[in-house]
Amino acid sequence: MQASASPFRYPGGKGFLSGYLASVTDSIASDERLYAEPFCGGAGAAFNLLEEGKVAAVHLNDADVRVYSAWRGIVHETERFLERIAKAKVDMTEWHEARELLETTPPIGPYSFDVGFAAYFINRTSRSGIILGSGPIGGYRQTGQWKIDARFYRESMSKRVAWIGLNRAKIHLTNEDALVFLARAPDRMNLARTLLFVDPPYVEAGSRLYLDAMSESKHSALADMLQSGRYPNWILTYDNHPLIHRLYRDLQRRVIRVNYSLRTARKENEILVESIK
Ligand SMILES: C[S@@+](CC[C@H](N)C(=O)[O-])C[C@H]1O[C@@H](n2cnc3c(N)ncnc32)[C@H](O)[C@@H]1O
Numbered sequence: 001m002q003a004s005a006s007p008f009r010y011p012g013g014k015g016f017l018s019g020y021l022a023s024v025t026d027s028i029a030s031d032e033r034l035y036a037e038p039f040c041g042g043a044g045a046a047f048n049l050l051e052e053g054k055v056a057a058v059h060l061n062d063a064d065v066r067v068y069s070a071w072r073g074i075v076h077e078t079e080r081f082l083e084r085i086a087k088a089k090v091d092m093t094e095w096h097e098a099r100e101l102l103e104t105t106p107p108i109g110p111y112s113f114d115v116g117f118a119a120y121f122i123n124r125t126s127r128s129g130i131i132l133g134s135g136p137i138g139g140y141r142q143t144g145q146w147k148i149d150a151r152f153y154r155e156s157m158s159k160r161v162a163w164i165g166l167n168r169a170k171i172h173l174t175n176e177d178a179l180v181f182l183a184r185a186p187d188r189m190n191l192a193r194t195l196l197f198v199d200p201p202y203v204e205a206g207s208r209l210y211l212d213a214m215s216e217s218k219h220s221a222l223a224d225m226l227q228s229g230r231y232p233n234w235i236l237t238y239d240n241h242p243l244i245h246r247l248y249r250d251l252q253r254r255v256i257r258v259n260y261s262l263r264t265a266r267k268e269n270e271i272l273v274e275s276i277k
Pocket residue numbers: 010012013014015038039040041042043044045061062063064067176177178179199200201202210211212213214
């Protein structure tokens with residue numbers, strides 16, 4: 001299994017948990033298992049599970065329309081997306097244009113193919129991989145050892161995008177607040193055979209990396225929902241923060257090490273909580 005079949009780079013990406021998530025899906029008694037991520041970001045693990053045949057379909061949700069638009073372009077306008085990858089000029093002019101488009105697009109709003117491609121372009125050409133607040137690979141003057149196109153691997157990116165397009169019937173996308181997505185989930189999927197992988201923004205410093213549409217009361221509402229008994233199979237990862245230990249005190253919490261920088265081997269502790277009995 002490759003590190004991640006996702007076409008994105010994503011700080012804190014959970015592709016490395018795919019093996020573990022796969023073993024958990026095996027414990028769900030069904031031959032048509034589903035997988036859902038309410039905070040999908042780069043969805044590091046979802047496509048590994050789909051590719052391996054561990055799950056029959058995936059539901060990906062993200063509240064940020066820039067992230068959602070990238071996914072929707074990839075899944076539903078695959079040919080157009082592939083053409084943009086093939087023809088993209090990977091230079092500082094394009095980088096500034098894409099960045100400008102993202103900065104002037106509010107996180108909540110309508111789908112736009114161009115915004116989606118800009119988010120993907122910035123993800124592949126910026127140092128931390130995140131769509132806002134990170135400089136270009138190689139620096140603004142392009143004097144670094146690596147240049148802006150160092151991670152724009154047209155061939156492998158296109159392969160991943162094309163594979164996703166071919167499998168679009170098994171991929172469901174939504175652009176909702178995670179709490180709304182969870183509230184609607186029982187109408188959309190059979191929860192008894194669904195594994196929910198919940199990877200919210202960090203309680204602390206989450207906003208530095210991506211849209212953080214969470215607040216302390218929403219972290220708390222999420223904990224109530226997950227522990228309500230309505231969702232039989234879920235796995236949650238968070239920063240190792242006292243609030244999370246408090247909110248999930250009745251469940252076992254394990255510390256895991258997550259590669260949090262795309263540039264260095266810096267790792268951070270996260271905690272993993274699971275409902276699975
Ligand atoms: C930690 S990242 C997910 C990383 C992902 N699991 C991976 O492996 O790449 C969190 C994501 O949640 C999204 N987000 C932030 N607040 C949200 C909310 N209230 N509802 C849904 N998504 C939200 C952000 O846009 C971001 O993409």
